[in-house]
Amino acid sequence: MITNALYYGDNLEVLRKHIPDESIDLIYLDPPFNSQATYNVLFKEPSGELSAAQLRAFSDTWHWDTTAEQTFREIVEKGPPQVAKMMAALREFIGGNDMMAYLVMMTVRLVEMRRVLKATGSLYLHCDPTASHYLKIVMDTIFGNQNFRNEIVWRRTGAHNKGRRLAPIHDSVLFYTKTDKYVWRTQTRPYMLGHVKEFFVTDGEDYRTNYFGNVLTGSGKRKGESGKPWRGFDPTAKGRHWAIPKRLLGEANEDFTGLGQHEKLDRLYELGYIKIVPGEAWPIYEHRIRPTDGQPTGDIWAFQPYTGGTVFGTNKGIDEDVRWLSTRDKERLGYQTQKPPTWPSPS
Ligand SMILES: C[S@@+](CC[C@H](N)C(=O)[O-])C[C@H]1O[C@@H](n2cnc3c(N)ncnc32)[C@H](O)[C@@H]1O
Structure with missing residues (x-):
């Protein structure tokens, strides 16, 4: 397969002709949303003429015509059995109309996209509330509902006056993986300045936690490793045991699963979160905020105008x-x- 290539044309044909099985790590698709817009602005022939074929492929209006019927038959007769069943049921329910024509067009392509994804691969499907509820049914059937990971709500505009209902200002991105062995790297978004001021202390320049004493322990003695001394500190002698709060482990942004309490303490020490100060009764948990720190990114992405300066360490606004x-x-x-x-x- 050629890499770093741009294919210009109908993606169904491109996928079938050029993209081998299990060869793709990640797919982001931003297809037409079935919201009756036409997206032909950029698609002119070099002569300046609008290309008829491109116009057909790139207009966001769908009709139940012979192509839709033919594609529907193809899915029902030759598609994966569950997908065939679901599409037949949807057609029964929705009827042979524009929405169904759109879903048929999407389904046949999404089946191909699942085929080309590696077992470790992910797919992000960008859509909006016009058809996201139907697309989720389609995706659950093709990928398996156990492989649904998130619906991201992405605020796409400031205002949108539609009269007699709330302004529709967000898109949705459906995130699915091919299996549960998918590659995942946790991303963070910076802390809000207000959060930092409330939960951290400052020495003028830096902000840091001020957890002293027994924050790394819980009350009561324990027999196992959590009751044993670590680097000279014996919790049992003080009627306590090592119990590092999840909240603190979360700050380190590392995977601590499977580690014992001593191993977790060692790792936090290596990462600079734990300091040992001679004369202190306990190791000190201290974390100075770094620009890369923050909270795990959530599933709502919403720029908020006029919030410049409220995000810690930047002069930016929320979700800029x-x-x-x-x-x-x-x-x-x-x-x-x-x-x-x-x-x-x-x-
Ligand atoms: C919602 S727009 C998104 C465009 C772009 N990602 C953006 O952010 O502006 C949908 C795009 O899908 C393209 N498209 C529609 N049908 C297609 C097809 N069968 N094969 C490839 N692209 C298609 C259209 O040209 C259009 O550019």
């Missing part, structure tokens, strides 16, 4: 890396679904 483009932004191309250039932003 997913900021939508204003009419004044130079990079704005006039394309309705344009995304920020760095996604997510480098830390």
